[in-house]
Amino acid sequence: MRTKRTRLAVGLSLLCILFAYSLGFAQIKVVTTITDLQSITRLIGGDKVDVFAIATGFQNPHFVDPKPSYILKLARADVFVTVGLDLEIGWVPPLLNSARNSKIEKGGEGYVDASVNVPLLHVPTSASRGQGDIHVFGNPHYWLDPLNGKFIARNICEALVRVDPDHRSLYEANLKKFDETIDLKTKEWTEKMRPYTGMKIIVYHDEWPYFEQRFGLQVVDFLEPKPGIPPTPSQLLKVINEMKRDHIKIIVISPYFTTESGELVARNSGGKLVTLATSVGANDRIKTYYDLFDYNIAQLLDALK
Ligand SMILES: [Zn+2]
Numbered sequence: 001m002r003t004k005r006t007r008l009a010v011g012l013s014l015l016c017i018l019f020a021y022s023l024g025f026a027q028i029k030v031v032t033t034i035t036d037l038q039s040i041t042r043l044i045g046g047d048k049v050d051v052f053a054i055a056t057g058f059q060n061p062h063f064v065d066p067k068p069s070y071i072l073k074l075a076r077a078d079v080f081v082t083v084g085l086d087l088e089i090g091w092v093p094p095l096l097n098s099a100r101n102s103k104i105e106k107g108g109e110g111y112v113d114a115s116v117n118v119p120l121l122h123v124p125t126s127a128s129r130g131q132g133d134i135h136v137f138g139n140p141h142y143w144l145d146p147l148n149g150k151f152i153a154r155n156i157c158e159a160l161v162r163v164d165p166d167h168r169s170l171y172e173a174n175l176k177k178f179d180e181t182i183d184l185k186t187k188e189w190t191e192k193m194r195p196y197t198g199m200k201i202i203v204y205h206d207e208w209p210y211f212e213q214r215f216g217l218q219v220v221d222f223l224e225p226k227p228g229i230p231p232t233p234s235q236l237l238k239v240i241n242e243m244k245r246d247h248i249k250i251i252v253i254s255p256y257f258t259t260e261s262g263e264l265v266a267r268n269s270g271g272k273l274v275t276l277a278t279s280v281g282a283n284d285r286i287k288t289y290y291d292l293f294d295y296n297i298a299q300l301l302d303a304l305k
Pocket of ligand 1: 205
């Protein structure tokens with residue numbers, strides 16, 4: 001009799017432990033479009049979140065193949081985080097439609113448009129909206145200003161609190177830590193770039209206005225004649241002449257563009273082609289959102305030596 005009762009007690013407490021264990025370790029499933037949102041979600045969610053990013057850090061985020069495996073991830077997700085504006089317009093709507101998960105659809109409690117409250121640059125007026133321009137709601141590459149990371153982090157934090165209110169204090173503490181770290185590091189990064197304030201540069205695609213503004217650079221032209229339109233000979237010639245005239249030394253390219261046109265311009269202008277990372281995971285050294293700026297600032301300073 002006694003042993004039976006003991007066994008029952010042991011069994012019950014084991015069940016309780018298992019139950020508590022499963023509750024404590026059931027992670028919030030998050031899908032983000034790009035790796036930068038994944039990194040920030042991890043920094044806010046800690047071990048309470050399991051985060052999958054659809055695009056890799058060395059992929060052009062405008063163009064991503066909507067694979068069936070992504071639909072499966074989205075169908076099971078508690079939270080979905082998107083850059084928004086029109087960055088992922090070619091691939092997110094079809095993926096969300098196929099996933100049929102109302103929780104993460106626009107308006108659902110797990111849907112996060114990371115651009116909410118971000119002060120946008122280059123919001124076009126109807127007059128300036130040119131054909132071929134793929135940035136029609138304002139420039140969507142806003143995560144390249146580390147201070148915008150704080151808006152992104154807050155939007156993500158709010159969604160985590162909505163779907164998992166039990167861990168509110170943890171998420172909010174992590175948000176505070178993130179904000180403090182970003183403020184501190186941004187001070188260091190801008191200090192390093194201070195000697196180059198006002199420096200003119202050329203970039204391949206119009207994805208640097210936020211970075212440019214934060215670090216005091218001046219983008220004067222693009223290898224693309226219009227955002228999303230590949231470089232043309234006449235555009236490259238125009239850039240070469242501008243570089244010679246204004247003694248511009250730096251051409252910034254992203255990891256997912258071919259280097260031929262940039263190399264041609266560098267050769268003919270005496271400038272240097274510098275690959276900067278546009279996302280976490282662009283290479284092995286960039287594991288977090290903080291690393292992204294550590295890396296890019298180091299690359300620029302190295303090229304300017
Ligand atoms: Zn773009």
